Amino acid sequence: MNVLCLVELDEAGVTDASLRALTFARSLATGGPAAPGATGPVVAAVAFGPADRVPASLLGRYGVTEAYVVEPSALDGYAPQAWARTLEGLLSVTLAAAVVAAGTDCGSEVLAHLGALTGQPMAANCLTASPEADGTLAVSRQRWAGLLIEDAILDGTPALLTVATDVVPPVPVDDAADPAVLVHEPDLDPADLRVRAAVSAGRDGGVSLATARVVVGGGRGVGGPDGFAPLEELARLLGGVVGVSRVVTSQGWRPHTQQVGQTGTKITPELYLACGISGAIQHMAGCASAKHIVVINTDPAAPILSRADYAVIGDLAEVIPALVAALKERA
Numbered sequence: 001m002n003v004l005c006l007v008e009l010d011e012a013g014v015t016d017a018s019l020r021a022l023t024f025a026r027s028l029a030t031g032g033p034a035a036p037g038a039t040g041p042v043v044a045a046v047a048f049g050p051a052d053r054v055p056a057s058l059l060g061r062y063g064v065t066e067a068y069v070v071e072p073s074a075l076d077g078y079a080p081q082a083w084a085r086t087l088e089g090l091l092s093v094t095l096a097a098a099v100v101a102a103g104t105d106c107g108s109e110v111l112a113h114l115g116a117l118t119g120q121p122m123a124a125n126c127l128t129a130s131p132e133a134d135g136t137l138a139v140s141r142q143r144w145a146g147l148l149i150e151d152a153i154l155d156g157t158p159a160l161l162t163v164a165t166d167v168v169p170p171v172p173v174d175d176a177a178d179p180a181v182l183v184h185e186p187d188l189d190p191a192d193l194r195v196r197a198a199v200s201a202g203r204d205g206g207v208s209l210a211t212a213r214v215v216v217g218g219g220r221g222v223g224g225p226d227g228f229a230p231l232e233e234l235a236r237l238l239g240g241v242v243g244v245s246r247v248v249t250s251q252g253w254r255p256h257t258q259q260v261g262q263t264g265t266k267i268t269p270e271l272y273l274a275c276g277i278s279g280a281i282q283h284m285a286g287c288a289s290a291k292h293i294v295v296i297n298t299d300p301a302a303p304i305l306s307r308a309d310y311a312v313i314g315d316l317a318e319v320i321p322a323l324v325a326a327l328k329e330r331a
């Protein structure tokens, strides 16, 4: 079957979550029946941004056979309904029977709009999808922040799916060929642009929280807004970014864009250094996919210790400066 995949770009290029979504889209395309008259399944990708920022060879390595780019001259910045309208327009061009996006805030919002525009149901946070003989799609997906796995049947064409960002690994293909990158002019209504992002949240050194390899997390134990300066320094020395618990954002110590968890960002770093965070279930929903969790906490009974690879039982005010000094010495 032909599948259309929304590809998100950041300063570093195609996001890791989108590479995972492309892997998922490719397996869906090759697992389903071919489109009428087609020689093979099409995995079409659409990205929003300047054409020269769309890496054709990388997309080819992830199985993309057709790449469409919507340039800023046609549609500048994030506008969820306009992006969904663009995907709707590309359905007839690509003959896609399914549309896939990463289960990020952006992917989920755009596909929800596409569901409203097409009148089709959408399944969020999918882990697997396989076509059934009766034309429906059997999906398994995360519910309740990953605490529950649901098996469901998705009945509707096009099938609209977002991919759980932290579970499906990104897997390139062996025999890759670069797709042609085609500039696409979407047919938009002025009403599609009524809601659009005017300002983008800044990123630390071009790295987003969702894709950072190292995240230094700070919770209530940091003590207040001023307590984050040492964590920022530690994150910089480790080449990472700062993430926080909800207590921290609720208190207004840091912006919501830095929140990790069920109602924040899901992170998948190599290292999550959780400082003064107790490990509430809603927080762990956002960081459980970290490869290694290292905890600094004064409480040896804090729940997060049961998920930690290593822990330092101690006061942040002493441990962080010691860590910073040791890293500086090594540098």
Ligand SMILES: Cc1cc2nc3c(=O)[nH]c(=O)nc-3n(C[C@H](O)[C@H](O)[C@H](O)COP(=O)(O)OP(=O)(O)OC[C@H]3O[C@@H](n4cnc5c(N)ncnc54)[C@H](O)[C@@H]3O)c2cc1C
Pocket (backbone or CB within 6 Å): 218, 219, 220, 221, 222, 244, 245, 246, 247, 248, 259, 260, 261, 262, 263, 264, 275, 276, 277, 278, 279, 280, 281, 282, 283, 286, 296, 297, 298, 299, 302, 314, 315, 316, 317
């Ligand atoms: C619907 C819902 C959604 C939610 N979504 C999220 C979410 O997305 N993300 C999220 O994080 N939370 C979320 N929460 C809130 C969550 O339940 C917890 O309240 C929150 O995660 C606790 O934050 P914390 O660990 O920073 O604070 P606390 O639970 O108060 O823990 C502070 C920790 O710091 C340690 N500490 C204190 N002083 C020091 C020190 N000097 N040095 C070292 N350690 C110290 C303490 O021992 C303790 O373990 C949600 C809650 C609900 C109901």
